[in-house]
Amino acid sequence: MQYDVIVLAAGQGKRMKAGRNKQFLLIRNVPLLVHTLNIFETDHTCNSIILVINDQELEDITSLLEQYPMRKVTAVVSGGQERQHSVYNGLKAIKLSNVVLIHDGARPFVKHHHIHKLVEEAAVKEAATLGVPVKETIKKVENNIVVETIERSSLWSIQTPQAFLSSTIQRAHNVAKENGYLGTDDASLVEQLGQEVAIVQGDYDNIKLTTPEDLIYAEAILTKLEQNN
Ligand SMILES: Nc1ccn([C@@H]2O[C@H](COP(=O)(O)OP(=O)(O)OP(=O)(O)O)[C@@H](O)[C@H]2O)c(=O)n1
Numbered sequence: 001m002q003y004d005v006i007v008l009a010a011g012q013g014k015r016m017k018a019g020r021n022k023q024f025l026l027i028r029n030v031p032l033l034v035h036t037l038n039i040f041e042t043d044h045t046c047n048s049i050i051l052v053i054n055d056q057e058l059e060d061i062t063s064l065l066e067q068y069p070m071r072k073v074t075a076v077v078s079g080g081q082e083r084q085h086s087v088y089n090g091l092k093a094i095k096l097s098n099v100v101l102i103h104d105g106a107r108p109f110v111k112h113h114h115i116h117k118l119v120e121e122a123a124v125k126e127a128a129t130l131g132v133p134v135k136e137t138i139k140k141v142e143n144n145i146v147v148e149t150i151e152r153s154s155l156w157s158i159q160t161p162q163a164f165l166s167s168t169i170q171r172a173h174n175v176a177k178e179n180g181y182l183g184t185d186d187a188s189l190v191e192q193l194g195q196e197v198a199i200v201q202g203d204y205d206n207i208k209l210t211t212p213e214d215l216i217y218a219e220a221i222l223t224k225l226e227q228n229n
C-alpha cells in the first residue's frame with residue numbers, strides 16, 4: 001500500500017550539544033538526515049517525501065540535496081517553533097493522499113517491513129504508531145523520592161513513524177490547534193479526539209539520536225545492520 005511521508009528536520013538538536021542541528025552530523029561520513037531520507041527514497045511503496053526544515057538552513061539543505069539527490073522529495077517546507085507546529089506545516093503541503101506517515105529526521109534506522117506493517121494497520125484503524133515494550137523498571141519520582149513503581153507490562157516506548165489516514169491527522173491537528181493542545185507526538189493528538197491508536201511492535205534499533213552517546217550507538221547499529229545484509 002502506497003503512502004506519503006513527512007520527515008521532520010526543523011529542530012535545533014539542543015540536547016545533542018553539537019553546536020548545530022544534529023541532522024547534519026555524520027554517521028560513517030553520511031549526514032544523519034540522508035540516512036533517514038534514504039529509507040523512504042528506497043521504499044517502493046513511498047510516493048513522496050515532504051521535508052520540513054529550518055528556514056535558516058535552506059542553503060545547507062539545498063546543497064545536501066544536490067550532493068545526495070532524492071527523487072521523492074517533492075516539497076521542502078518551513079518548520080515551526082515546536083515539533084507539532086512543524087508537522088502542521090508539513091500536513092498543509094500534502095496533496096491528495098490516503099495514508100500519511102510522520103517521521104523524525106533523527107531516526108535513521110527504521111526498517112521497511114515495519115513501515116509496511118504500520119501502513120497496513122493505519123489503513124484499517126486510521127491511526128497507528130511504532131513502539132517497543134519498555135525494558136527498564138519505571139518509577140514516578142517527586143522531590144527526589146520514589147512515589148510509585150508503575151506496572152511495566154502495559155508500558156511502551158513510542159517511536160516514529162506514526163501513520164494516519166490523512167483526513168484523521170489533519171482533523172487532529174486542527175482540533176489541537178483550536179484547543180491549544182501541544183503533544184510530544186502526533187498519536188496523542190488523535191487520542192485527544194477520543195479515537196484509538198493501534199500499536200505496531202517495531203524494534204530497539206529504531207533509536208532517535210537525541211544525546212551525544214546516541215552517536216556511538218548509531219555507528220554500532222549501522223555496523224550490525226550492514227553485517228546482516
Ligand atoms: N520545531 C521542531 C522541533 C523538532 N523537529 C524535529 O522533530 C524530530 C524529533 O525532535 P527532537 O529529537 O526533540 O529534535 P530537536 O528538537 O532537534 O532536539 P532538542 O529537543 O534536543 O533540541 C527531529 O527530527 C527534529 O528535527 C522539528 O521538525 N521541528
Ligand SMILES: C[C@](O)(CO)[C@H](O)COP(=O)(O)O
Pocket residue numbers: 104158159160184185186208210
Ligand atoms: C515523536 C517522538 O519521537 C516519540 O518518541 C518524540 O516524542 C519526539 O521528541 P522528544 O522531544 O524527544 O519527545
